[in-house]
Amino acid sequence: MDFTYTDDQKMLKEAARRFLAGACPNVEWYLEMEKEEKGYTPALWNGMAELGWMGILFPEEYGGIGGSMLDMVTLMEEMGYAALPGPYFSTVILGGCTILTAGSEAQKQEFLPKIAEGSLRMTLALTEPATTQYNPSLITVKAKAEGDSYVIDGIKLFVPDANVADWMIVAARTAGKDADRDGISLFLVDSKSPGIAMTLLKTVAGDKQCEVVFKKVKVPKANLLGEPGKGFAVIEKTLQIAAVAKCAEMLGGSNKVMELAVAYAKERVQFGKAIGTFQAVQHLCANMKMATEQSIYITYKAAWMIDQGMPEARKFAAVAKTWVSEAYKKVALIGHQIFGGTGYIVEHAMPIYSRRAKTGEYAFGNPNYQREIVAQELGL
């Protein structure tokens, strides 16, 4: 056993902390990004690309640096700490990883180097209005084969960053009945294709989630990603990676909230004493510490299992997503409690984090969804 970062990971962590502290300067800037339709700035995006972060998970032959999932969560933790806005997650994990898993050599050559250099943004259109569930077998959006093309019809909902994605991966049913595991296919779809309409949703965290309506959208057969009808396993793999990466992001946010609240408890004076001397406040801080500590190790263990290719990764990704989702929510609530009224003001950092904790909880499977996966893995 070893609970330490490699030297490279330490360097990555430090570089990320430094860059993001400058790039995401203050609460006003976050609020501006939330109001802004794009939700990020080109300077931020290009800076991250220059640091090599876009290709962190891709092999060198596709312009990446051949990093591991443990490298990814190391970086992701810092992104959560900085509450980084923008389509990094959607592009690299939802787009890039899915192509890496299922893409043909030609597709990998076409898309991955562009993602790695920062010239392409992507996302994954998966969940739908009727269930909003991540279970791929519940997909009802249809893709019908017509000559050299497929024609996609239906609505995808809660598609992250679709408003800025140049391409999206769309999961649609090409065969089988409702709720069948087989028959789901994945398509690489140009966002500018005729028949696509997007509506930006107004969300609690001010992030960019969209409704994407497909009306007779024609996609060339060559844009099938992976084998037709075999999309289920591909999506599951991406969701596993996404859940663990999201855990790392939430863990970083948790750490940040704890840091802010503990620092405040040390300096805020009431009744003639720093409030951090009161046991009532100390115990709240201890609760943050306990919840966050568990989040660290369960996240890194899940990432390690993915890197090791262990079958238990499915269970541990779900364990991690359940735990960290609830831990971050708890930590954010305590952070607010310690800051009192001052943390309730919109210009304060606390709401940036507590609103994201909520979004994170629901991304890639909420705790109820994840517990169901755990139950399956327990043999129930």
Add this chain to the structure above:
Amino acid sequence: MAWDFGYTKEEEAYRQKVAAFLDKELTEEIARQNWEDLGLDKEGRAFGNKLWESGLLGWSWPVEYGGKGLSPVYDFILIDELGKRWSAHVPNDVAYTMVGHTILRRGNDAMKKEFIPRIVRGEIEFGLGYTEPEAGSDLANMKMTAIDQGDYYLVNGQKTFNTESHYSDYHWLAAKTDLKASPYKGISLFIVDQRAPGITIRPMITMSGERTNEVFYDDVKVPKNRLVGEVNKGFYYMMEALMSERNYVFTPSRYYPYLNMLVDYAKKTTYLGKPLAEDPMVRQKIAQIAVEIEATQLLSDHARWMEWNHQTMTCEPEITKVVVSEMEQRMVDNAMQLLDQYCQLEEGSKYAPLKGRIEWEFLHSFMTTIGAGTSEVGRTVIATRGLGLPRG
């Protein structure tokens, strides 16, 4: 240096050996004596002997005292494998996981030679003599005195909640040796023959049926050579040992058997013609138990890893302690909801499910957030030592 959640080849080989041995030798009866803190009787002692004879004890202890000189990871593996099979700790665990380490750190050579080899072999047990009626969470407030009489100490006073004393060979006793100094600088540790003249042991039976004891000292003479380390350093020794002791005593692995039992129950029990396991609420509750056990096991793995890599622990084992004890209470509550009215039935009753173990664990779980330091003291430690908050 890189994140790694697995065991080395050597560690894994040891784990498999232990697992194979326990699967063969650890009977339900022995495991339950251990689990339910009933004390070691003949079978328990025979099992401890076999563990030593099979070469599975003592890997983490110095070679000169009969060990293999390896890192504590081997003892942790042993404890976890026992825990996974309903055995909460090694037989004679106060000696093996708590007292022995302090003797090794602070005892003189003669004391080490006298006690460590027998501890490594699992032969002797100690009763932990810390708590007193006026010294619970505030341990420094103890009143028991050990007065230097030239060639011996004369000990008087009362201890309470000394769980092993009715079957242990020795008492690991904390008493005041300097009545004028601050309590932190006036307490010493002693090894006392538990059957010495002047000691009276009275049973205290807990709500879950465990036995613990009151121990009275009436002019008990303790030889000078049974002082541990230096005089008046006792409180410091106790605190020095605390983090490591938590790493050995609070073992999340002991909850896996409950989880497995509940999974099995849900699969085999039908409700309105369907297995309970098909009920989404049942699946959620059992999965939540699994989530908490896994996340807590990692706290323990991490804190122990710090120990065997000689890192300074500030509050990590304390975190394990608080979390694992509160988790036990939530686990029991969830389990009882699954059993519905049957959860009230104790072992031996008509209709009692799962040998009444959930009912027993319910009774036991009131203690876990109190024994060895309350959750409140624990949280204060985490806040002050772990997060640097000022002391009130």
